[in-house]
Amino acid sequence: MEKAQLLRYIAKRALIYVITMLVAFSVLFFFLRLIPGDPVSRFVRDIEVRYSYRIENTQEIIDAYKERFGLNGDLLTQYISYMRRVFLEFDFGPSFLNFPTPAQNLIWRRLPWSIGFLGVATLMAWVIGIAAGTLVGWKRGTKLDSALFSLALCMSQIPYYLVALLLVLVFAYVLGTFPPRWAFSPTVTPGLNLEFIASVLKHATLPALSLILVQVPSWVISTRALTISILGEDYLLYAQAKGVKKVRLLNRYVLRNILLPQLTGLAMSLGFVMNGFFLIEWIFSYPGIGTLLVQAIPVLDYNTIQGIALISIFTVLSANLIIDVLYPLVDPRIRTGG
């Protein structure tokens, strides 16, 4: 398939994703604005309480803040000005949490933590899950298969935030082997020294584990079902009849045909993961965008919530795009325009 076709295909997919992002982002915008509760007056009152002095002309100040946050005028004008500011000037606007700093700065500072632990956990879970699933599928019908299958079936049911709770309970409080919260111990100076990195890894194990412990079993189940169906395919029976050795059979016949559907599976599962990792970060008070979100909500900090939501939508869609691009390279049927 010539270069031109591939590029046109990628452009088409990218366009679909941009539109989906805009639609999702706008739906989010209106939903948030429709929620009753006036964040600005609440914000002004907070200032009074925090710095404990009475503000006389509260109404003017509220209007000034509304102006600053772009919250005056009817919903539509707000929407247009907001979209222009976000997508043209890449500025999400000020945040309520700590006022003058724009929302995106808050997010950029915390994003690496989330991406780090989330990305690593999801990919590790995918790789382990596929390998284990293929083996369990290969050994289908044996005792090992039914044991692992029922275990995986149960494990995949437990919600990840429950796993997080139980992990904290067991490893942090009872055994005390892992720290229950934060990203690194306060006694360590952040920098590229070994000690800091070790502390970061130690702190990240429990949050990552709570994701992995739930995702690996669900990948095992879906891969096992896929392996069993592939093992029933004619080309597998024929390959076995040809006397192809087990190892070669596994990786050139079974695994190659598993990767394709599981790649799309990975893209789809990201949507689900994005929905859930906020809670894990909150339970471990891990300094990622999840905790930031949980703090932003009670204050109804529109800009920060929208910012974090946009990041998560963007990550899911770009993952889908990457997999769409990978697909033709992996699947000859599409590559040769069959």
Place this chain on the structure above:
Amino acid sequence: METPLLELRNITKDFAIGGGLGLGEKKSIKAVDDVSLTVSREKPTILALVGESGSGKTTIARITLGLLGPTSGEILYEGRDVRNWIKKDKKTYRRNVQVIFQDPYSIYNPFYRVDRVLFKAVKKFGLASSSKEARDMVIESMRAMGLRPEDLLGRYPHQLSGGERQRLMLVRILLIKPKLVIADEPVSMIDVSLRSIFLNNLQDLRSRLEMSTIYITHDLNIAHYISDEMMVLCYGRMVETGETKSVVKDPLHPYTQGLVNAIPTPNPRKRWKDTIEIEEVTFKELLAQRQRCIYSHRCPHVMPICKEKIPPLMEVKSGRKTACFLYAEVLETAKLE
């Protein structure tokens, strides 16, 4: 010549085959290319559409049934365009033109008993005034087709064999009493021993209901056994038409000749003597330059002209037409005399 029962005029149907997932520019393949045929109104006939897979015979069937629209050309049932029939009074058209599908295993809704197919037809076409009368009609039609109602009615589809299911379709046709039936390879999925019972019943319906049939098959044996007239299709184009017995006995077009002597004869004494060379045609060749005889890449008697022009369908003998330049001189000399 008054209006025929069914007339297809220069039907063409293109299918776009871009690459997977919208890749590749829009190439299109002509599944049906300029096909015309007529089914006469007075004498009920069985016309066989014969061709290998990919010859467009099923596409023609679906166009006639109104399930698919042609890219160009017209389909006239009793002089009126089928699409107009379906828009204006679909019920009469469905009443007059019926179908027997190929796969007996997918035409019964697994959720219901098989009786539903028959009683639904009676109800929708208002063939009986009361449910009692409907039941009697169904039982009587089943007996007429040599089926025992006590064994079949009340059963679920998975409890019936392929043969029984297809014969129930014939009972449905007997109930509806259409003027024309399109049978799309109805026996290809049932065993040889049950086929002839189905084929004999279908022929019996022709006389009993004054009903014409367009019988679609890739099996020349069956076409020879059941049909009066035959049209041979190759990659969407008409290559030969004529009265079945004479086409099979003395095939004119090289493609038909290839088909006839490729049939294995059930007699070990009369085995194939020569071995035939078959070049497979790939998609690319099919799409390549269209202005040529569709069989030219495989034809043993190919001539230069075959690769430049499309041979028109010419009447070479009485009632025998073929689209092949081999017979061009014959026609020239005939015209001269």
Place this chain on the structure above:
Amino acid sequence: MSQTFKKGTFLSRLRSEFLTVLKSSPVFRVGFVLLIIVFFLAIFEPAINDFRLDGHPSTKFGVYEKLLPFSAEHPFGTDHFGRDTLAIQITGLKFSLMIGLTAGGMATLIAVFMAVVAGFVGGKVDAILNAMTNAVLVIPTLPILIAMAAYMRMNLWLISLTLAIFSWPWAARTIRAQILSLKEMGYVELAEMTGLNKFEIMFTEILPNLIPFIGVGFSMATIGAILAETGLRVIGLGPAELPSLGMLLNWAMTFGVMAQGYHILVIGPAAFLVLIFISFNLVNTGVEEIFNPRLKKITGI
């Protein structure tokens, strides 16, 4: 053995179908038993608690001593508010299930409607509806749910509706895919040939074969809803008068139960939640295992 035209009722066929499913799939059997336990506890919760707490409502504070150890009378001991832990956890199960099922029901209704319109009308409408489904799938629903729960007066119907708004796409996708494949079946074309109009085809030919998949869609939506609802409750949001398992977890968290060693207050609700999820999922896997080429299982006829 010819049956004369016995009009076997549709129910008798469903029963026999159910029995074959029960007999042939162990996964379904286990799941079904667990499901019965869960529903038994949920439905008879008032009776169980009245009997065990001789009349006191399980949610009433201060009925017993605080934080009593496990005993015959209180198998799971009591919690910070002096309530019998086991009783309040069964009540929690009831409310979690109630919210889950209502939200699951609403989500399935929306999903069936969207899938039927998209799959059935097809063309432009299908493309738009499908894009919408994918868009909702991509929006991080939890933040909005949390925000809504934080600010709106929530009762059973409102919280179920909010949960349903964000969990219908999962069910819609499976049902739509099924409709598209059923539309190609031979009996749909035969129905067209018998003059049935679009609606008759949709509701009498396609819908009956959709039932197993609507069932699977419903249980997926219910699980999704309970997951989201518990997530909300763990951070302390949602209607207090409906103390679901999530709320119990939140109470346990806020009282730092873990540090003090009363682990049952966390493990109990977690176990009940997992019981709900496993029962639904096993039944789901069993049904899906059965409704793909079932005939292949019997022989190669």
Place this chain on the structure above:
Amino acid sequence: MRIVEPILTVEDLRVYYKSIYGDVKSVDGVSFSVNPQEVFGIAGESGCGKSTLVEGVLRVIVPPGYIKSGKILFKNTDLLSLNDEELRRLRWGDLSYIPQGSMNSLNPVLRVEEQMIDAITSHNDTPKEEAREMAIARLKEVGLPVEVARMYPHELSGGMKQRVIIGTAILLKPSLVVADEPVTALDVVVQRGVLQSIANLRDNYGITVIFVAHDLAAHAEIVDRLVIMYAGEIAEIGSVYDVFEDPLHPYSKLLVAAIPSLEKDVVEGIPGLPPSPLNWPTGCRFHPRCPHVMPICSEEDPPLEEMKQGRHVACHLFR
């Protein structure tokens, strides 16, 4: 017919399927032997057990199917006694297989040559390059252009895929090839080409072929000896001339008469319905449909008896 040492002998083979309704007896006590360098045809309608039989012989039966009992002597080693590794080495080295689902027997994500090379390199350590030479040579022999080697399965037509499978089957010059319904899904012209390629295996390479098909006319074209199967048992065995010109078993007679052909004007079918393997009829399994049925037929199942050299029939009329 000179007495010759058969290459394959099957004794009382039973292959059943486990199902929730109990055991399905697809192949229920079948015995026959195949002589070297002949095309041995197995015919019968769908559900008679012919494909299950050859899958049993090759031990490629997939659960829920299993081999209940019987002996399979291939060059007098019993295939049922071999362990997996021995079986794996034997397959393709000396005994190869053209599966029923040839249309999708090629791995969609590998090129044709890669899959052929896999077959070679798993049996001996020929270097990759040499294996590719062998593969391309075989493709030419079955009438395929060289470019096919680099193509992916989805780029090939049905006939081409079938011939790639035949080419793969004879890669290591086996002495016995089992072809299970190789022509069913093909168009008539391509079918003739494939039938000829199968006949060439015997004529040009001296390979013995077991050819399974339900179309009797295809058997007539290329087969030396023919078996007619019905309801999991053998009804009749004989040379192709005997079975076509002088069929003994009533079912064979009706089957031969039911073949539509250009010479015949009237073709009658076989009344009644093919029996279901879930519960075979008692006694002779053809008795409910047999025009010469006798009282004994419904009680006792007639064993397969040898009338004369190489001619067997299982019917009470001949006892």
